[in-house]
Amino acid sequence: MSANQHLATDYENLPRFFPNPPLLTSFQAGWSSIQLAHYCQPSIDIPEVSNPQHSIAISLGHQHQGCDLEFVSEGRLQTISYHEKDFARGFIEIVPANSPCGIRSISTTQSIEWINCYLEPTFLAQIAYESVNPDRVELLLTRKKGDALIHQIGLALRASLETVGVGSRLYADSMATAMAAHLIHYYSTRKHFFRKHEDGLSKQKLRQAIEYIQAHLGEDISLIDIATELGMSQYYLCHLFKRSTGISPHQFLIHQRVERARLLLKQPERTVLSVALECGFANQSHFARCFRQCTGVNPNQFRKL
Template sequence: MSVKEPLVIGSIDWQKFMPNSPMLTSYQAGWSSILLEHYRLPLMDLPEVSNLQHVVVIPLGHQAVDFEFVAEGRSQTVSYREKDYTSGCIEIYPAELPISFHSHPTVKAMEAINCYIEPTFVAQIAHESVNPDRVELLLTLKKADLLIHQLGLALRSSLEADGARSRFYADSMATALSAHLLLYYSTRKHHFREHEDGLPKQKLRQAIEYIQAHLGENLSLSDIATELGMSQYYFCHLFKRSTGISPHQFLIHQRVEQAKQLLRQPERTITSVAMDCGFANQSHFAKCFRRCTGMNPNQFRKS
């Protein structure tokens, strides 16, 4: 008798097995390093599949959920209760590991954020550690990890607020998430080198000039890292060492500074200023402007 092989699927193929379409997806947002989907599902079954991507699952809600999880021929029951959601439990399904699960008949609804990360992206981050061999992540079920939980919620909020303009933030969070996975969920220990001095002055000036020259565009973190000839992980790490803030925070501050200049032109509408400075929409612009200045754009104009 032949052994049935697991179905090999990619991130988008997951939708074929879900009873409902995702409530939210980053598929059309142009994110390159991570795909996010937010699902709310009834009773469901997933046949044996092998993922092309690593899948990080962030369960949400408060309802009791019980499901049977099968990996490498071993079955176990996984149960979620309200305390598990509040403690920030997550799950990690490594790429290429055959898995299947089915929820128990008592399950009324299941809600989760699924983050799909390309193994090649995680491997690129691994090459910045002292042990850059082939990366293998550990299967992890119902483990409290508030950092991953908060990263998933932050990515969802950014996608909801900024849409296609959330690419830079998604790159930053995917970089941080991948480094965290390598440090705490890899079969091999990875150690990232510490750099006390930050970016060389010439590289820092080059990064700042590049950001300022492209404020109105849908910048990605990889654009800047490539321009500087370095990895996304170490660009983020060294940039923050040099400036005290992350590249994404610096980008937002620079956009707000440019917006201040444009707002002094009475013929300019707030919407046009928001678009020219690279904000997703007027609401996103107002939120970022208020966070940086303590007032909204209209108040600034009258001051």
């Protein structure tokens, strides 16, 4: 295939290029701002393909040894070596949307493990609108760059998907917003700076946000749902809400769900599972973990107090 020819694919179709299916994906979790796939493969051999989403790969390790990876972009080859000590440094790779790129492992290893995050260009553009220079956002092709924040966001999203799965939209949106702002500031072709807001939400907007969250506690609400209700962007909402309350919208939602659960648990005819589901928790395990974090005891212990 020549440098001017490449395949078009997307995050849902990319797994067909691997020998093994992903260990975990968000594709059925209802996420909209970001998608995630966790891979562990014996080898990589992806032809030069383009993806309509920005792709951020977070390296997690190669079993027992390092690995040499050969990247090809528009016919140009680049070989990058990963060593065992590199994986603790949180290296990432960024392939901008619609940029043809191929990758092949050229050294023998038992397994190659990584997380891929996918962001829509329109989502980055929405976040960039809050910056001082809200021009078109173009990300830089980036190879083996240490970035602890992106690495931690990827791990946090994977953990949320593993433990909560469906029912984690607000958390995923919040993490996606933080990742997008970071990418725009540090990995775009032009420098973007975000305005610092000293004040929080107005009393009216804060009350409106709280009332919306309380009215939809049992639902898998998203950050964009709340932002649309308030007539502001997700980025603006995240920052001003935390400035006003000291916690993120997702943390506030969890606290409010736990408070409602405390009232329902006082009704002896209610099962713990029914309370968990009515309050919007994904399952009983998720409910118990959040309840303990907020109260110091699990739901059954709370009933005995």
